[in-house]
Amino acid sequence: DQQVKQNSPSLSVQEGRISILNCDYTNSMFDYFLWYKKYPAEGPTFLISISSIKDKNEDGRFTVFLNKSAKHLSLHIVPSQPGDSAVYFCAASPPDRGSTLGRLYFGRGTQLTVWP
Amino acid sequence: DVKVTQSSRYLVKRTGEKVFLECVQDMDHENMFWYRQDPGLGLRLIYFSYDVKMKEKGDIPEGYSVSREKKERFSLILESASTNQTSMYLCASSSPGRDEQFFGPGTRLTVL
Numbered sequence: 001d002q003q004v005k006q007n008s009p010s011l012s013v014q015e016g017r018i019s020i021l022n023c024d025y026t027n028s029m030f031d032y033f034l035w036y037k038k039y040p041a042e043g044p045t046f047l048i049s050i051s052s053i054k055d056k057n058e059d060g061r062f063t064v065f066l067n068k069s070a071k072h073l074s075l076h077i078v079p080s081q082p083g084d085s086a087v088y089f090c091a092a093s094p095p096d097r098g099s100t101l102g103r104l105y106f107g108r109g110t111q112l113t114v115w116p
Numbered sequence: 117d118v119k120v121t122q123s124s125r126y127l128v129k130r131t132g133e134k135v136f137l138e139c140v141q142d143m144d145h146e147n148m149f150w151y152r153q154d155p156g157l158g159l160r161l162i163y164f165s166y167d168v169k170m171k172e173k174g175d176i177p178e179g180y181s182v183s184r185e186k187k188e189r190f191s192l193i194l195e196s197a198s199t200n201q202t203s204m205y206l207c208a209s210s211s212p213g214r215d216e217q218f219f220g221p222g223t224r225l226t227v228l
Contacts, residue, residue: 006158009156021189032215034215034216040123041125041221041222042221042222043120043206043207043208043218043219043221043222044159044219046216046217049215049216064199077211089158089159093215100148102164102166102210102211102212102215102217103149103161103164104215104217105175106151106158106159106160106161107158108156108157108158109158109159
């Protein structure tokens with residue numbers, strides 16, 4: 001059973017506009033959330049993260065919002081650029097290091113396409 | 117600069133062959149992970165290890181085994197490759213207490 005869900009497999013946005021990628025989770029124990037970006041034939045690279053004690057984290061064009069009550073997070077990219085075209089994975093981390101030992105739970109990913 | 121390397125970028129094997137995928141990290145990380153990525157299924161955890169000679173099953177360990185004889189190296193073994201193991205295999209590593217995982221470039225395995 002998937003604990004992290006990305007319900008939109010794809011998103012298409014015009015260059016310069018905002019991209020909003022969504023992620024839902026079911027495990028209320030998750031206390032840290034990450035977004036990864038993946039280009040074809042490359043490994044995922046870390047993009048941005050947020051702790052459960054915050055509701056927003058910003059890094060340049062990328063902002064992640066966390067709504068704990070809704071168990072929902074979103075990644076905003078403003079303005080979107082063609083180079084942002086990639087698969088974006090949402091991931092969550094539980095606090096119990098003893099049994100989970102640093103593992104992350106990933107969503108299935110959203111393919112973002114930014115067109116000129 | 118942190119680095120995770122995987123022995124092959126592309127690999128073609130025949131059904132029934134034993135396959136070894138190697139992963140090496142130079143960051144002195146304790147935790148190492150093996151995932152496979154398939155279209156529409158995202159990243160699925162096969163096995164992970166939090167110390168030398170230690171291993172834990174992930175979500176899809178069937179048909180796979182792992183070996184961690186040295187801290188920097190984590191091997192994924194397909195005991196008898198099957199066509200449904202055709203996939204992109206990704207290795208990652210992380211430090212205890214740090215959630216961010218660093219990924220290698222992946223190995224595209226095709227089993228004929």
